[in-house]
Amino acid sequence: MNSLSTALPSTLSHGARAVERCDLLGRTPYSDMENGLYRAWLTPAHKAALGTLEGWMTDAGMAVRMDAMGNLVGRYEGTRPDLPPLMIASHIDSVRDAGFYDGPLGVMLGVECVAALHEAGRRLPFAIEVVAFGDEEGSRFPAAMLTSRAMAGTLDEAALDMADARGVTLAEAMATFGLDIARWREAKLARAPLAYLEAHIEQGPVLEAQGLALGTVTGIAAQLRYQITVLGKAGHAGTCAMGLRQDALTAASEMVLAVEEIARADASDLVATVGRMAVLPGAANVIPGETIFTLDVRSGDEVRRDRAAATILARIRELAGARGLGVGIEKIHNLPASPCAPDLMDLMDDGIAASGQQPFRLVSGAGHDAMIMEAICPTAMLFIRCRGGVSHNPAEHVEVADVEAAFTAMMRFIETLGAKHV
Structure with a gap:
């Protein structure tokens, strides 16, 4: 990998530099779309971002490697080889038309923490590995968190048999990137980390509503994701009478409204979302014969999540049957609720207090690589x-002062954890 010239003023604080680097990665050549950010796994923009990030990691004193799934790993050695490393990580990929901070900010803060230690000539008892995961969003292939699952050793080989919307298989995409899909198992860690730390924008309004910059996450909500295929019959838009139609799109529209109705009626933390839909054959003068959409169901309570998902799927089948249509339901992934470690939550509370902020705890409704690790x-x-709780949107925004506080909290967390292993 060859990094570009991306030097930033040395007078920047660690928090400011983390933000500036995220802003830099929001522009060409780090995006595969014009006038916006889209950086999917195994794309030219992904490769360009890793090349630049490699330079930043090297400047921070790390030895850098890319693993068999395209994760970039920077390692800063500790003083005790018998200890496993502390992993600080997040993802480098993005959704389409994304904000600049969802994922990369956590990676940049990890780099800044190591840079601060390196500048001071300090080593902790354990090594620190800063990891930029390649695929958290699932914005290119029909599954998410593939690269962290490979690293954790929880990836099913069957999940690798997939193609993107253009028909490019995962094997082909990896080969173009310089990776060999046959070696994917080599991404599995030989040794589990001592602990895993991830900083991330909240992607919600809770902290802002509380007037707080930072929060300790207690855990990540359980997620279910499905792909729903509604099969009708394509026909001429001008000659097929309304009563004789088997319109896959109107049926899917009823299904989407049912998803919203069922989730709202639960009146809890449960959320359900249809975020992607494809209508085929997709011509203005043809009745849709096939509609494909995603269904995402989440709750902090797995029993509640599963109950709601079962109700939604039953309703989808009922609506398809009433119209004489076929329906296919494929489970894309099932991620259980992921609690954070109580002792590490205490360390994070202490770090937040050390930054001058009031400790506060909250649950994550969004999924993160932490739930895999x-x-x-x-x-x-x-x-x-993040301002307005906005994310997955170009309006995504963080204040430098908040990021500086996050850096201080993370450094306190790291140093306190290090003191426990002297």
């Missing part, structure tokens, strides 16, 4: 306030 090691997450 929780299967192999204790995890901690730090949420950072």
Whole structure:
């Protein structure tokens, strides 16, 4: 990988530099769309971002490698080789027309923490590994968190048999990127981390409503995701009478409204979302014969989530049957609720207090790579306030002062954890 010239003024604070680097990665050549940010896994923009990030990691004193799934790993050695490393990580990919901070900010803060130690000539008992995961969003292929699952050793080989919307298979995409899909198992960590730390914008309004910059995450809500295919019959828009139609789109429209109705009626933390829809054959003068859409159901309570999902799917089948249409339901992924480690939450509370902020705890409704890593090691997450709770949107915004507070909290967390292993 070859990094571009991306030097920033040395007078910037660590928090300011983290934000500036996120802003830099929001522009060409780090995006695969014009007039906006879209950086999907295994794309030219992804490769460009990793090349620049490699330079930043190297400048911070890390030895850098790319693993078999395209995760970039920077390692800063500790003084005790017998200890497993502390992993600080988040993702480098984005949704389409994204904001600049969802994912990359956590990576940049990890780099800044190591840079601060390196500048001071300090080593902790354990090594620190800063990881930029390649695929958290699932914005290119029909599954998410593939690269963290590979690293944790929880990825099913069957999940690799997929293609993107253009028909490019995962094997082909990896080969173009310089990776060999046959070696995917080599991404699995040989040794579980001592702990996992992820900083992330909240992507919600809770911290802002509380007037707080930071929050300790208690856990991540359970998620279910499905792909629903509604099969009708395509026909001429001008000659097929309304009563004789088998319109897959109007049926899907009823289904989407049913999703909203059922989720609202639960009156809890439950949320359900249809975020993507494809209508085929997609011509203005043809009745839709096939409609494909996604269904995402989440709750902090797995029993509640599963009950609501079952109700929604039953209603979808009922609506399809009433119209004489076929329906296919494919489960894309099932992610259980992921609690953060109580002792690490205490350390994070202490770090937040050290930054001059009031400790506050909240649950994450959004999924993160932390929920994958929780299967192999204790995890901690730090949420950072974002303006209006807006995310997955170009209007995504963080204040430099909040990011500086996050840096201070993370440094206190790291140093306190290090003191426990002297």
